[in-house]
Amino acid sequence: MxxxxxxxxxxxxxxxxxxxxxxxxxxxxxxxxxxxxxxxxxxxxxxxxxxxxxxxxxxxxxxxxxxxxxxxxxxxxxxxxxxxxxxxxxxxxxxxxxxxxxxxxxxxxxxxxxxxxxxxxxxxxxxxxxxxxxxxxxxxxxxxxxxxxxxxxxxxxxxxxxxxxxxxxxxxxxxxxxxxxxxxxxxxxxxxxxxxxxxxxxxxxxxxxxxxxxxxxxxxxxxxxxxxxxxxxxxxxxxxxxxxxxxxxxxxxxxxxxxxxxxxxxxxxxxxxxxxxKSKNKGKIYYKKSKVIFSLVKKEAKTFFSTPIYLMNGIMGPVLVIIMAVMLANGIWKISGEGLNIYAIISMTLLTLPIGLVPTTAVSISIEGDKFYTLKSLPIKYETIIISKIAFNLILSFPFLLIAQIILWAVNPFELGICILLFFYYIISLILYSSFGMLMNLKMPRLKWSSETQAVKQGGSLIVTMIVNMIVSFLPLILYFVFGSSIASMGLVLYMGILFVFNLVLLIVLLVLLFTIGKRLYAKIQ
Amino acid sequence: MLKIEHLTKKFGNKVAVDDLSLTVEDGKICAFIGHNGAGKTTTLKAIAGIITYDNGKITINDVDIQSNPIKAKFQMAYLPDNPDLYEHLKGIEYLNFIADVFNLGADERKKNIEEYAKRLEIYNDLIDPISSYSHGMKQKLALVSALIHKPKLLLLDEPFVGLDPISSHQFKMILQELADAGVTIFYSTHVLDVAEKICSDVAIIKQGKLIVYDTMENVKGMSSLEDIFLELENEKHD
Known part of the structure; x- marks a missing residue:
């Protein structure tokens, strides 16, 4: 005891x-x-x-x-x-x-x-x-x-x-x-x-x-x-x-x-x-030159797919996106006319929420553990490391987001303009959430851990990223409920356009922070 | 050439490295010794550009590590005391990753990997995942990764830990060959008899301060390095 x-x-x-x-x-x-x-x-x-x-x-x-x-x-x-x-x-x-x-x-x-x-x-x-x-x-x-x-x-x-x-x-x-x-x-x-x-x-x-x-x-x-x-x-x-x-x-x-x-x-x-x-079929020694960024993304992917906790953490969101799309498509199928508008707004929340919950970037520094110091001793630019980590999250999530889109297009609910606007809104949100996760992990890295779960799940960065991304995801729905009549008068496309611009501005600000403050935070990790 | 001028590094109120200055010329092997917590690893990490420092200047062949880290890092290799490698990669994948970082062509990386991996007897294991390696094998792989881009400065933190006698002997020979070719080698160690045999210079650090820095011959004189080190350490307690 x-x-x-x-x-x-x-x-x-x-x-x-x-x-x-x-x-x-x-x-x-x-x-x-x-x-x-x-x-x-x-x-x-x-x-x-x-x-x-x-x-x-x-x-x-x-x-x-x-x-x-x-x-x-x-x-x-x-x-x-x-x-x-x-x-x-x-x-x-x-x-x-x-x-x-x-x-x-x-x-x-x-x-x-x-x-x-x-x-x-x-x-x-x-x-x-x-x-x-x-x-x-x-x-x-x-x-x-x-x-x-x-x-x-x-x-x-x-x-x-x-x-x-x-x-x-x-x-x-x-x-x-x-x-x-x-x-x-x-x-x-x-x-x-x-x-x-x-x-x-x-x-x-x-x-x-x-x-x-x-x-x-x-x-x-x-x-x-x-x-x-x-x-x-x-x-x-x-x-x-x-x-x-x-x-x-x-x-x-x-x-x-x-x-x-x-x-x-x-x-x-x-x-x-x-x-x-030991496996009988080991493959053979090869010497192939790649660009540093591709090597970094490959390393990230290998770590991701070989670490069950990291994998589960990162794959949960993309899988949920598909489930949400199926649920939405099921609902849209039964609805028409004005009722569709609310579905467009709901989709802005439901398809972005899962990808924002657990971006790989929110833990990708922590999962490096002591290897981070080796990485830091190599002649790799800060920007290259950060871009590779964000790129991996985008590569992982984008196909799922695209499939979710195709599922929604299959039921053909919205006008073409709304479909295009939604598509770009999802993309911007994906980059936004990945970048925010990255910044948070630079601010709160957990390099000392005894199990991978501690690195992935017990880091403050993931929890803060999850909560903030959740708030941003719910914004279209919350604003719609609060200012429903005003939004109805301005029109759905304009409302969605404003949300798109808002996320785009957020993303630009975040990227500036990531490549300025983030760089200083990176240097301070010791 | 490695040049450290008035290096000071604090962790909160604790001064880990205190106004340390030294210059290691090309082709020299300098042993960096001191008791546990003396500031050896902190100094090595500062030279490698891993940690920032409060005061001073570190240059590698006249390139400042703080203001021009990428150019400085291209000229060196750093081996930490406990090589934590990417376990999910195979040995060869890790070496290719490092070779990509240093922009080595296919032929050059093949030649260098084969040379060092064979000499350190790790070549046949390169196809296995690093997770299957023993501590010594990981150390050997880390050593190969530090050598393949032919650095001008080698920073090694306890490089002999975990190596078997044959690999240890091979590694000593490699260090000597590199020094003969003009490579600067700065390494921390507690194995004083090895340091005595292969090093041209020795630096002793105590509580963050450099207390001795000279040629091995001048430092030890007629005594052994161990005796000198113990003598200097005992001065602390007197």
Whole structure:
């Protein structure tokens, strides 16, 4: 127990100091404050959306109870997408594996400490939606102290479910890939298969679940698939100790199962992952000259495709773009006339949101680790390095964005002018988000890490990039709702044109910052 | 030629390198020694253009590393103490990457890679992923990558760590050949007997200050380098 606590303390301290501080405690505190501010901002925005949903719900059913189900389901999906696929990085192939194995510490203690470290990240993402959910619920419903206590403890325990999914996934993926020759590639391939499976599940369940959540009774699907949400729902809405105990027990069971499962074969899997099985067909030595920028992009691609956590982080957005396009096309198919306008605006948000959530640039400096210093010692211009990193993100995301466009064109909803405007809006947004991610990673690089997950997921740069890009993505929709009548009078094309110019100006300003302030930040990384 | 003038580097209030000045002429091998935390790696990183510094000037063949970093870096190679290489690349891919950075043609890179990789006995492993390499093999690959563009200045941080006896011997010979060809070599080490054998000059740093810089012969006189170093270190405690 003592070892677990000490180790967990080290991981927490490492996360806190390395995620935000770049060179001094002062800049670290400043960066952390930016994060807290952005977290509150997003929580308030989500709270506003949940407020509207709850108002609608009250008008339908006379109660805001269902908002708990909707909010917690959304937060669960968000946490699954943001953290569950990265849990494997905490447990397997971490840099401190050899060192920890050489010490007289039980495997369960190591696994528990790592579990708690990943739990902290799940907690943050979960709280971003779950916290405003409860605030809105208590805004509409009678305040009860017991219910509030249940909600607070619920907030703390809720990530146990996503942690269980993450741990099981990590165990399955790594036990399979540890037996393969190309372990890293297999880890990536199997993880992506699970990701696709998850999207199919969410997509097929989404419509009916959300609709049913508006009626008083909790849908059966939730009771079966997400029982912890059902238990907490009953505990909070009825101030029921019995339901609350059931909630606590089920979450503690999730945590226990997670730790036990990962502890089984922990050493065996890790040892196998470090064993290199030589391939018979190795290829041959070649000497081919390339331009430096192509070499850098190739290096970036190799790192990306061989690092499951990095891959999952970067591929999530582009895959989501396609899913969003299919959903939009499905909706557009059934709508015509004026109703289409709102779909054009929604598409501006929905197709740019995923690519802005997790650009590879937001972590591409961090993932270099100590290799960054070798890179810095080489005669490569700052601009070349930065352009190569942004270029890789564009190469990765653009094909998906194009396919999404083709899906939308296939249903042929908008005029040609709007189609062209939308296309360029997406492109500008993509470059904008990539550049912002790059600037943030230069400001908050995390070069010291013991697992790739820490570099990718526990860096302040990714969280800040995600939140800011999310805000920019939602801007077309928010402005449309706030200034709906004015926008209707100015016309859709003009409104979209203004948004395009706005993003273009943002991009120009950002590029100037990237090649001036960014260059200074790059020089200061030491 | 490596010229350092009044180099000062601070980390917060701590002075890591304090007004350090030295000049290593072409064809010299200079050992840079000092206790742990004396400022050796910080000095090497400043010369390599990895970290900025607060005061002073560093020039490589009259090119200032701070004001003209690209031109200066083209003339040198830096090998960190623990070579962290791109594990997902194959050995040959990493060397081609470095050769691209230094703009080496196909024939030139082939000739140089073959020469050094074979001498350091890593050639047959170049087709394997770096992730499958042992620590020593990574060190050898990093050494090859530092040599293939024929730098005029070699900056090495503990280059002998992890090398097997044969590779270590080969590497010493390579260093000697490079020095004979006029290459400047500046390397930090704790292996004093090797330094004593191959180095023409020696610089000793203590708490960020350069306390000795002279030819090996003048520094050690009739004693061994180890004795001199211990003597100087003990002065600190007296």
């Amino acid at each position: 003592k070892n677990t606590i000490n180790l967990a303390k080290i991981y927490f301290k490492e996360t806190l100091t390395n995620s935000f501080s770049r060179s001094s405690k002062r800049s670290g505190a400043k960066n952390a404050l930016i994060f807290v501010f952005l977290f509150i901002f997003v929580a308030v925005c989500l709270g506003y959306s949940l407020y509207n949903l709850a108002s609608m719900q009250i008008s339908i059913s006379g109660s805001a109870n269902g908002i708990i189900v909707i909010g917690l389901m959304m937060s669960t999906i968000m946490v699954i997408m943001m953290t569950a696929f990265d849990t494997q990085g905490y447990f397997y192939k971490s840099k401190d594996y050899d060192m920890l194995q050489s010490l007289p510490i039980k495997t369960t203690s190591i696994v528990t400490a790592k579990y708690l470290s990943s739990y902290a990240m799940s907690f943050i993402y979960n709280a971003m939606i779950a916290l405003p959910t409860f605030v809105i619920y208590f805004w509409f419903e009678k305040i009860n102290v017991i219910s509030i206590i249940f909600a607070i403890i619920g907030l703390i325990l809720l990530p146990a479910f996503t942690q269980l999914l993450g741990s099981l996934l990590a165990w399955v993926v790594n036990i399979i890939s540890s037996k393969m020759k190309n372990k890293n590639i297999m880890r990536s391939v199997i993880t992506i298969l699970f990701l696709i499976l998850l999207f199919v599940f969410i997509y097929s369940a989404e419509t009916t679940t959300f609709a049913n959540a508006f009626i008083k009774d909790v849908p059966l699907a939730i009771k079966i698939v997400l029982p912890q949400i059902y238990f907490l729902y009953n505990a909070v809405t009825n101030a029921s100790m019995l339901w609350f105990l059931a909630f606590v027990v089920i979450n503690l069971s999730f945590a226990t199962i997670s730790i036990i499962v990962v502890s089984i074969s922990y050493r065996k899997i890790n040892s196998a992952l470090y064993t290199y099985l």
